[in-house]
Amino acid sequence: MASMENRAGSGKKKSKTGSFSGQLGFVMAAGSAVGVGNLWRFPYLAAKDGGGLFLIIYLCLVLTFGFTLLTSDIAIGRKTGKSSIYAYAAMRPRWKFLGIITFFVPVLIMTYYAVIGGWISRYIVVCFTGAGNAAAEDGFFSFFITSPVSPVFFALLFMAVTSVIVYKGVEGGIESVSKWMMPILLVLIVAIAVFSLTLRHTDENGVTRTGLQGLLVYLTPDLSGLTVGRFLQILLDAMSQLFFSLSVSMGIMITYGSYVKPDVNLSRSVNQIEIFDTGVALLAGMMIIPSIYVFSGTDGMSAGTSLMFVSLPKVFYAMGTPGIFVGATFFIMAAFATLTSCISVLEAIVANCMELFHASRKKVTVILTVIYMAASAVIALGYSIFYVEVKLPNGSVGQLLDIMDYISNSFMMPFISLLSTILIGWVVGPKWIIDEMESSGDRFTRKKLYIVMIKYVAPAMMFVLFLQSTGLLNALA
Ligand code: PHE
DSSP states (O other), rough: OOHHHHHGGGGGGSSTTSSTGGGGTTTHHHHHHHIIIIIIIIHHHHHHBBBHHHHHHHHHHHHIHHHOOOOOHHHHHHHHOHHHHHHHHHHHHHGHHHHHHHHHHHHHHHHHHHHHHHHHHHHHHHHTOOOHHHSSSHHHHHHTTTSSSSSHHHHHHHHHHHHHHTOOIIIIIIIIHHHHHHHHHHHHHHHHHHHHOOEEEEOOOOOEHHHHHHHHHSSSBOOOTHHHHHHHHHHHHHHHHHHHHHHHSHHHHHHHTTTTTTSSSSHHHHHHHHHHHHHHHHHHHHHHHHHHHHHHHGGGOOOOOHHHIIIIHHHHHHHHHHHHHHHHHHHHHHHHHHHHHHHHHHHHHHHHHHHHTTTHHHHHHHHHHHHHHHHHHHHHHHTTTTTTOOOOOTOOOOOOOHHHHHHOOOIHHHHHHHHHHIIIIIITTTHHHHHHHHHTSSOOHHHHHHHHIIIIIIHHHHHHHHHHHHTHHHHOO
């Protein structure tokens, strides 16, 4: 409450809303939200889950669940002025445990995020050394990640860059980096998306496919073989993609919310982040699906990491000379997106530790860097020296990286969302958030929707998602 009163005076000043520092929090939050999730996970799910059908479902979820969870996180952050642990404690002291659980999500994600950043960096090097055709060969990716040296080197490099930016602080480091990387990313993605629509290729069977046909594959809802079970599966896929893509329920947006100035119109910032994040995801689909379709048909749209690291290099190679530029541009863009997300993960941990230990940013960053350099090395070696095969509750078999990803994203995030919707909807009440949304004197445009979502719809859906992630839903069905 005290922090609210402190800010009440300055809350009416409409000074900096147009300037970048007035938008502090927005560029950073957008930087966190846009990442590999947009660039490869979204297109891959759209290809798998019936194209336009997935798109429609996803858009509906963004406007309802995405909006609710993002609004809650950012408003909690700004209102309490704290990161997850103390933010939840400030809401209700007995709920501090939820803040602690939330804190552990970035703690786990940080162990492997720089590893993925390292993989992408390796591909940039491949493109620049003119060895793009090597990357297009079968086995290149698995040869690379199973080596005990190269993945570690690139992961440590990526971690070091992330640490330097976080070490420099919020305005001088994170904000200034996001401010120029995000617009560049947008321009690059639009350019490649437009380019991929112009593609045309005739394969060895004499079949010609064009980029525009690929666009139709992406946008047309495919309702063939749709059952209730399959619909539910698509819904759950879209839902977990939404969490990951908006970086919600992991304390990151709470930390970033705490940096947003009191006079910023939160409702508008939330809308902008939703639009930006979803726009980039849609464009990424427009860039990837047509190009894969043109060169490999619908068979090329294989799952997960292989889409980005195996199928795409083949597509770039098949493009001939333009492919060298397109490939290099794509991986540079992916590295930017991953870097700003990686920064947000480390920042959430740093901010919490600064509050916990009353220590300086520099000291905390240095200590965490040492810890995470070691952790990243271990995870990067998870495909060679520390190779394991663990069966996960969703039926897939994972290595160290997948295990960390599963615990943090599939298991903890729905659980945290479930508890936090109960806390907001039923314990402190939605008014607590609504007051913050309106504290700048602006209107909270989707207030009624927010109340219905946070009290009823979101908790119910989170419960289903949680059951599914633990494997219980399959056991019951
Ligand atoms: N939101 C990011 C994306 O869409 C992923 C991310 C996950 C970022 C976890 C931060 C933390 O790719």
